[in-house]
Amino acid sequence: MIDVMDKFPFTRVLQFNFEDEPGVYVHAVKGSDVVELAARIHANTVVIFARDAWGRAFYDSKVSEKHPKLGSRDFLKEVVEAAKKKGIRVVAMVGHTTNPKLYEKHPEWAQRGIDGSPIAMDTDPKLAKGERMRWPLMCLNSPFLKHVAEEIREVLAYGVDGVFLDSFRYMPDLERACFCEYCKARYTKEKGRELPSKEDWESAEYREAFEWRYGVNVNALRELYKVVKSTKPSAILAYNNHPAGWKGRANTIVEKAKEQLDVVFAECAEADYNPPGFIAEMVKLTRAVSGGKHVWASRNSFHAALTTTTTTPVAIRQGLREAFIAGGHPFYLVFSTTFCQNPDVEQAAAEVFKELEKLEEYMEDAEPVKYVGVAYSNRSRDWGGKRRPDHITDSFRGFYYALTWAGVPVTFISDSELDVGAFKDYKAIVLANVQSMSEAASKHIEGFVEEGGGLVATYTVSLLDERGVERKKPALSKLLGIEYDGLLKYPWSYLRLTKKHAVTDGFAGGQLLLWGDFDREFMERRVPEELAWHVRVMAADGEVLGRVVEPIGEYGNEYENGRSPPPAGSEREAPAILAKEPGGRIAYFTGQLGRLYWRLGLPGHERLILNSVRWVAGESPARVTGPGLLQFEAYERDGQLIIYLLNLTYSRRIVTRPNSALSRIWHSTADCLHPPHEVVSLNDVSIMISGEYEVLRAYSPLTGKRYHLEDRDSSHVIKLDTLGEFEAVVIDVK
Ligand SMILES: [Zn+2]
Incomplete structure (x- = not known):
């Protein structure tokens, strides 16, 4: 729990990772560069790999090999020291279930399919064919979990403020389920029979095994939560549920493990393929299944999977705002290549984080208006x-x-x-x-x-x-x-x-x-x-x-x-x-x-x-009317209503698709994916507030502008002559 702190301090997050296998830019980026980037974009938290998905540590570890490009450097130490000077928090990512280095040493700790072959996270068609498995998954029932506990103790000793389990995967579906010796033995011991080997949703035994696999995740999180809290009580444990990925199953893990989590990370990697408002949707979904835990939600700095370039500034701005107005905390992902090859990586995020510095105070003790x-x-x-x-x-x-x-x-x-x-x-x-x-x-x-x-x-x-x-x-x-x-x-x-x-x-x-x-x-x-x-x-x-x-x-x-x-x-x-x-x-x-x-x-x-x-x-106590596509969010707290209007009316945001899985029958590529280029300003947008509220005044905490409140029928109406990308309206009520 984070109630040891007055206020949740991890609200504007920069995630910075050396994402590539060779680590091309490891030599070029010092810990202080990452912290300075965070400071420039007004982030208050930096999230970095302490151990990556290849099994390499970015610090002097006793349990993992260091990234070979680091030489004598200790990147985690560089970041922690620089961050301390600037009052920025550091959260370290460890515990990825993909760990090829560890797999080389302990292949018996890997997750194994029903045929005994290791389960990997690879989806690359070349790798998936088995020429070379890149990302074998380690099993949570094996001694791998102790290895993760050790990683956690090591990074907490560096003075980090929390630990983040990013890619921590153990799936219940039969085609991805683990049948390693540890799992088989544990299941037999706990249930008195063997793990079912056939997918049969009608059978209670199959469903029981399915639930048991959720339990494996929950138990692992409970163990690691204990390790975090016993090592450093003020440190947080964050977990990536990737709400739209993994068939949505990790949402159940969050629902069952919510007492063991301080923060849930709603990874929104697929935002560019989803409807406008997707990041807000994922925040609200994650808030619901986690019982209202703090939620980080990501807007990537790049378009789709194009990690070496940046997407449009408006996609970044609106995405980060979506995370905030939905009740979460924006999480801006920048890879080392994005950072080193694109000087425009910071401007859009900086604009939004600066804006949120003004707005965060209005979210204290605020609850969504319930309709x-x-x-x-x-x-x-x-x-x-x-x-x-x-x-x-x-x-x-x-x-x-x-x-x-x-x-x-x-x-x-x-x-x-x-x-x-x-x-x-x-x-x-x-x-x-x-x-x-x-x-x-x-x-x-x-x-x-x-x-x-x-x-x-x-x-x-x-x-x-x-x-x-x-x-x-x-x-x-x-x-x-x-x-x-x-x-x-x-x-x-x-x-x-x-x-x-x-x-x-x-x-x-x-x-x-x-x-x-x-x-x-x-x-x-x-x-x-x-x-x-x-x-x-x-x-x-x-x-x-x-x-x-x-x-x-x-x-x-x-x-x-x-x-x-x-x-x-x-x-x-x-x-x-x-x-x-x-x-x-x-x-x-x-x-x-x-x-x-x-x-x-x-x-x-x-x-x-x-x-x-x-x-x-019946009619909603608060709503918005007018043209265009708007994300409307309303909160209330003692003496105030807080309204957010996010304009998602994009001039160009194109997603096309074929009408068949046979996509090569057309004269041109059937799929295309364009990010939004600009927001179309809207006129005559009105916020309608129920007459049951006794309203005193309305204003924008962003610009200081006062809004006129007009009474019409049984509503108070605030008319915005023009709405650009975003507006926040605070209404003082009796
Ligand atoms: Zn297993």
């Missing part, structure tokens, strides 16, 4: 998604992005929060295909709705218990007013919107809405699994607002060789949308609305999401 909580259910991703966890996560993300882009405050809630009912301050919660749910959570949700809370739920919500065992009927059946009768399995389907209601507002009476999409790989199947399916329900009570419509066939004749949907056929009795008001309001969709929106972004699906949330939650 809608979208469940990000780790268990549903595992037990519902099985081999395809992405199909489940799509549902959470679809709702999250539709609401974010609608300019209302939205955060994630975790399974642990559902279990203990820690969501009752929200106006509404969204359970988008949250298949796996504990009995306790379902009781809390019932109580929440009884007391007036809103609920939007979709598809097979609560059909599985928290261990993945299928129930006879969803735990929330009674609350939702449904009688469950299995699944309607179609390659495509439609909804007919049969009834006028707030949820169907904006649709013509009887309008059809397409429910499905073609498979983007288009190799093994025409359509993605389950995308157009519905839960077959009978409405026990509540209103039916729409019904399921069958397709007339497997696929349409045009367009693009079997990718298009067939026309609508006959309407089924089966409800597609249900609404009821047993206290609070409930909207239930029998299909996967969030997943469809994530894939397609079509206005019909978006309208259903926004209509249903608005109907169950």
Whole structure:
């Protein structure tokens, strides 16, 4: 815990690594150069490799060989000494599970697949073919863990302020799971049987082994946390969950190990391939699964994987701001090559970190304004998604992005929060295909709705218990007013919107809405699994607002060789949308609305999401209206509302992709990836604050500008004539 300190001091982070195997620039960069760079960009924390993924130390270590290019130099010492003079904190990265040096000495400590061959992190096609394994992973059940403990003691003795486990990987999925002698022996000892050797999600034994592997991670983190705290109580332990990577599984590790972590690092390496606002999304997701731990979130200085160059300044500025406004701490990654070859590596980060020096004080004791909580259910991703966890996560993300882009405050809630009912301050919660749910959570949700809370739920919500065992009927059946009768399995389907209601507002009476999409790989199947399916329900009570419509066939004749949907056929009795008001309001969709929106972004699906949330939650206590694409974040603390408006309306940010995994059939490369070049300024953006707040004054802590507050209907309105890249507005309230 970091409560030994008054205030969390690791808020603006520069990560600086010698990233290349030969270490071309090791001779050119001294520890003081890194610290001076940190000082110039207004970072207060430096994160560096103390031991890299090749197994080489950047200090005089007794347990690891030193980087050969360092000679007699001790880089860690150089950094720590220079940082002390400037009051900058140092966090050392150790413990990467990839360690080829150690593997040479102790091949028996490596993670081994079911066939006994070592498991490596390599994805390079040449290396993955086995010509030369670069990055074998060491096993957390082997004496490797003691080796990491020793690394931690060594670097803490240098006076660093914390330890960061960056690439610390031990996966539960069978194709990446370890079957080394240590793991086999430990499992047999603890469980009294052998590790299951077949992937069988329906078997309790398989799921138990899957959970056991999570436990291996948690135990390792617990051990290392003890080492950190017993060696230097004020030092922090940080862990990289890489929330969008590793099938999302490390989010479960964080959820289970949160008491052993001080900081979680939400690595956002894939931000350039993701929607605008991705870094903010990863911060909120990580805050939720970690129970509100401090979160670092990275914006790389380079575009995509092009580590030797820099990306556009606006990509850097907006990315670092995203991390901050979402409630995290920005983490700027600069590699030695980026630094040595690009003089423009520091300007954009410096501008933002300087700005955040002014804003950080407003985040002390500030809590996000609670309006809608979208469940990000780790268990549903595992037990519902099985081999395809992405199909489940799509549902959470679809709702999250539709609401974010609608300019209302939205955060994630975790399974642990559902279990203990820690969501009752929200106006509404969204359970988008949250298949796996504990009995306790379902009781809390019932109580929440009884007391007036809103609920939007979709598809097979609560059909599985928290261990993945299928129930006879969803735990929330009674609350939702449904009688469950299995699944309607179609390659495509439609909804007919049969009834006028707030949820169907904006649709013509009887309008059809397409429910499905073609498979983007288009190799093994025409359509993605389950995308157009519905839960077959009978409405026990509540209103039916729409019904399921069958397709007339497997696929349409045009367009693009079997990718298009067939026309609508006959309407089924089966409800597609249900609404009821047993206290609070409930909207239930029998299909996967969030997943469809994530894939397609079509206005019909978006309208259903926004209509249903608005109907169950009421109007947001704070929101933004106006043109463009905005990331809106709202916080409150005693006597103040703090509003952030981040303008993500980019003039050029291009991501193209082919309609097939066969990408070489076009006249030109089907994939292209351009970073944003500039933000388009917006006019007539308005912040709307509920009339329930008694507002006194509004101003920008960045520029000192005072904003006029106008009362309109039951809201206070602050109109911004122009919004550039970013604005912060503080509203003093009584
Ligand atoms: Zn093992």
